[in-house]
Amino acid sequence: MEFLQKVIQLYAERKEWFLDLFAAHVGLALTAAVSAGIIGLLLGIFISEHKKAAGPVLTIANIGYTIPAISLLGMLIPVLGIGDKTAITALTIYGIMPMVRNTYAGITGVGEEVVAAAEGMGSTRFQIMTKIKLPLAAGVIIAGVRNMVVMTISVSAIASFIGAGGLGVAIYRGITIYDSAMTFCGSFLIALLAIVSDLLLGLLERKVKKKTGIKTDKTGKHK
Amino acid sequence: MRMEMIRLEHVTKSFGRYKALDDVSIVVEEGEFLTVIGRSGCGKTTMLRMINGLQKPDSGKVYAAGEDVGEADLIRLRRKIGYVIQNKGLFPHMTVEKNIIYVPVISGQKDKRQNRKLAEELIGLVGLEREMLDRYPEELSGGQQQRVGIARALASRPKLLLMDEPFGALDEITKRAMQNELLALQKKLGMTVVFITHDIREAMKLGDRVLVMEQGKIAQCDTPENVKKNPADEFVKELIG
Numbered sequence: 016m017e018f019l020q021k022v023i024q025l026y027a028e029r030k031e032w033f034l035d036l037f038a039a040h041v042g043l044a045l046t047a048a049v050s051a052g053i054i055g056l057l058l059g060i061f062i063s064e065h066k067k068a069a070g071p072v073l074t075i076a077n078i079g080y081t082i083p084a085i086s087l088l089g090m091l092i093p094v095l096g097i098g099d100k101t102a103i104t105a106l107t108i109y110g111i112m113p114m115v116r117n118t119y120a121g122i123t124g125v126g127e128e129v130v131a132a133a134e135g136m137g138s139t140r141f142q143i144m145t146k147i148k149l150p151l152a153a154g155v156i157i158a159g160v161r162n163m164v165v166m167t168i169s170v171s172a173i174a175s176f177i178g179a180g181g182l183g184v185a186i187y188r189g190i191t192i193y194d195s196a197m198t199f200c201g202s203f204l205i206a207l208l209a210i211v212s213d214l215l216l217g218l219l220e221r222k223v224k225k226k227t228g229i230k231t232d233k234t235g236k237h238k
Numbered sequence: 239m240r241m242e243m244i245r246l247e248h249v250t251k252s253f254g255r256y257k258a259l260d261d262v263s264i265v266v267e268e269g270e271f272l273t274v275i276g277r278s279g280c281g282k283t284t285m286l287r288m289i290n291g292l293q294k295p296d297s298g299k300v301y302a303a304g305e306d307v308g309e310a311d312l313i314r315l316r317r318k319i320g321y322v323i324q325n326k327g328l329f330p331h332m333t334v335e336k337n338i339i340y341v342p343v344i345s346g347q348k349d350k351r352q353n354r355k356l357a358e359e360l361i362g363l364v365g366l367e368r369e370m371l372d373r374y375p376e377e378l379s380g381g382q383q384q385r386v387g388i389a390r391a392l393a394s395r396p397k398l399l400l401m402d403e404p405f406g407a408l409d410e411i412t413k414r415a416m417q418n419e420l421l422a423l424q425k426k427l428g429m430t431v432v433f434i435t436h437d438i439r440e441a442m443k444l445g446d447r448v449l450v451m452e453q454g455k456i457a458q459c460d461t462p463e464n465v466k467k468n469p470a471d472e473f474v475k476e477l478i479g
Contacts, residue, residue, distance in 0.1 A: 132327035133340075135290055135400075136390075137317030142344050150331045226331060 021196040022203075037204055039180035043099065044171045044208075047106030048164045054107065055114020055163070056156070060144065062115070063122040073115065080112035084170045088177045102174035102181075109170060110163040117159025121152025154224035161216035168209045172202075182208075241268040242301070243398055243430040244289055249298035251284055251454075258284040259295070260454035268397070271424055271431045273445030275438060275477070281454040282434050286400050289432065290316050303398050317341055320391030320399040320429075324406055327387060328375040334361070334386050335371040341394045360389040365419060381412040388420070392427070399424075401433045405440065417444055438477055442466070450474050 026033060058076075062069040079087075087105045095101040125148050133147045149156075175183030185201025188194070244266040251259040258281040266272050274282045287293040289302045291312040300307040305315055329337050336343075338360050339353040347353060358368050364385040375383055384404060391399060405413045421444060424431050435441050441448050442462040450457040450465070450473070458470035469475040 126326060128323060128326035129329060131292070132321065132323055133329070135287075135292055135316060135321040135323075136341050136344075137313050137315070138344055139313055146344070147329060 018196065018199075022199055025196050025200050033182075033185070033200065033204065036180065036182045036184055036201070037208075039184075040168075040171055040182045040205065040208065043102060043174060043179060043181050044106070044164070044168045047103045047110060047171070048160075048167045050103070050107040051110025051114055051163055051167070052160060055111045055159070056118050058111065059115045059118025059156075060122065060149075063119050063148075064140075064144075069119065073119070076112040076115045079108045084109065084173050085176070088173065092177060097178035099174075099179045101177055102171070102179035106167050106170055106174070110167050113159045113163045113166070114156075117155050117162070118152065121155030121159075122148045124155065125151045154220065157216065157220045157223050161213060161220055164216060165209050165213050168205065168212060172205050241304075242266070243268045243270070243303060244432065245299075245301040246285070246288065247299040247301075249285075249288060249295045249300060251281075251288070251293060251296050257454045259288075262298075262454070262456055264449065264456065264459060266430060266432065268430055269428055271421070271433065271444055271446045272449060273433045273435060273441040273447075274449045274451060275435055275441040276451035276457075278436065280451040282451050283402055285451070286402055286432060286434055289398075289400055290319050290321060317345055317394055318396055318398075320394070320396035322387045322391045322399065322401045322404045324403055328383055328390075330375055332374075333371065334373055334375065334378070337375065337386055338371075338390045338393055340390060345394070356393060357389075360392055361386075363392065363423070364389045380408055381416065384408060384416060388423075392423075397429060399429050399431045401431065403434050403436065406436070413440070420444070442478075450477065 058072060062072045082090075084105070087108065088101065091101045091105050095104060129147060129151070130143060133143050138146065171179075171181050172183040172186060175181055175187050182201045182205045185204075186198050189196070189198030189201065242265055244264070246262055246264050249259050249262045250257070260281075262281075262285060274285065276282050284293055288295060288300050289307070291300075291307045291310070294308070303315065303318060307315065329340070332340070335354065335357045338357045339347075342353060342356065354371075357371055361368060361371055366382060366385050366389075370378065370382065370386075375386065378386065387404065405416050408416065417440065420431075423429075433441075433444055435444075442465070445462060447459055448462050448465050449459040450470075452473050458465055458474050460468075465474065466478055469478060
């Protein structure tokens with residue numbers, strides 16, 4: 016109980032500081048998530064249209080995803096130095112994989128008959144993508160976004176080790192000055208942010224799947 | 239004199255070593271109902287897909303609706319040819335209305351009231367209630383889905399309708415009703431229809447002429463009576479058995 020009191024007291028005393036860290040954390044994670052989202056989506060669309068590129072692109076994205084976060088950050092420091100820029104770059108590289116994979120899987124999972132019907136009725140390639148494939152893949156793609164956003168929020172915590180802002184700063188400082196309450200305060204907010212984001216995106220995912228996803232399964236891949 | 243709607247001249251198509259079409263030539267006249275029958279893998283679907291340019295011949299020429307398919311703007315050509323495949327071809331994320339007005343919409347027709355009117359007219363034409371327009375395909379029965387598929391193909395007022403085993407997944411009773419309605423609709427709108435099936439009774443019932451295919455070649459192409467009376471070879475004889 017004493018610990019909990021200390022935590023509450025700390026939040027009350029240093030409200031502004033925590034708000035700043037929270038905002039910086041959201042800013043960091045959001046920038047990386049949006050970049051990874053856009054790059055991953057475009058790459059996923061590209062490799063679904065150019066199947067030959069799919070293997071190499073997925074392999075490279077997979078390698079980026081496999082490297083431990085802290086190593087990736089460390090390896091980027093000689094190139095980009097320390098600070099937010101490096102952190103965002105690393106987080107973006109990290110987030111691309113789940114986006115590419117889900118976009119690709121979602122698009123290639125759209126039933127062949129549906130695509131053949133759209134083509135036979137005179138759709139342009141662009142219309143097939145925007146009116147048929149992407150809407151039908153939306154459920155799977157949003158699942159990828161959800162996965163990626165939660166991961167980005169978590170990994171952002173480590174970013175303060177290379178001089179970037181965010182709630183990781185509170186964790187790091189708490190450790191260096193032996194203030195476990197401060198470490199707890201930072202960690203708790205990160206956990207909260209991740210859980211709430213996951214919940215909200217989960218709601219969105221369910222809403223989209225209700226409209227398209229369940230039906231995509233039915234028209235699934237079978238011939 | 240009747241006009242030609244489709245002409246295939248010495249069309250050949252191979253997939254790897256497998257010959258899907260082997261020197262096929264045929265003419266289909268305007269207003270004719272042609273049924274195409276054969277075993278799976280005999281090349282009938284490939285032949286149909288030549289007509290709207292989904293497949294390109296290795297050699298030979300294809301003409302449809304007065305155009306050389308090899309030279310034509312395929313997007314524009316396909317929009318004026320109705321295309322119906324088995325019920326899986328409906329777009330599951332679009333309402334029945336959105337499905338029906340798909341071709342007008344992708345062709346640039348954006349007026350909502352006009353599109354709604356068109357959808358209401360077409361859904362009536364295929365014998366369904368207007369309330370169906372706001373439902374999703376998966377909420378309909380197989381027969382209803384097939385009707386929507388036909389309504390969708392009619393949205394661009396096509397003179398030519400290509401149908402690839404459209405009733406293959408339906409039960410006998412629904413199938414028979416759909417066949418009668420399709421015949422009535424074809425007469426009413428004066429359309430040319432190419433209809434693929436693997437059901438010989440369906441082929442004989444619907445076709446002005448029946449085209450029997452075997453291993454990428456035309457085994458026989460004649461009126462149902464003549465096919466029955468004088469089967470061209472053992473395969474046709476066996477088929478109509």
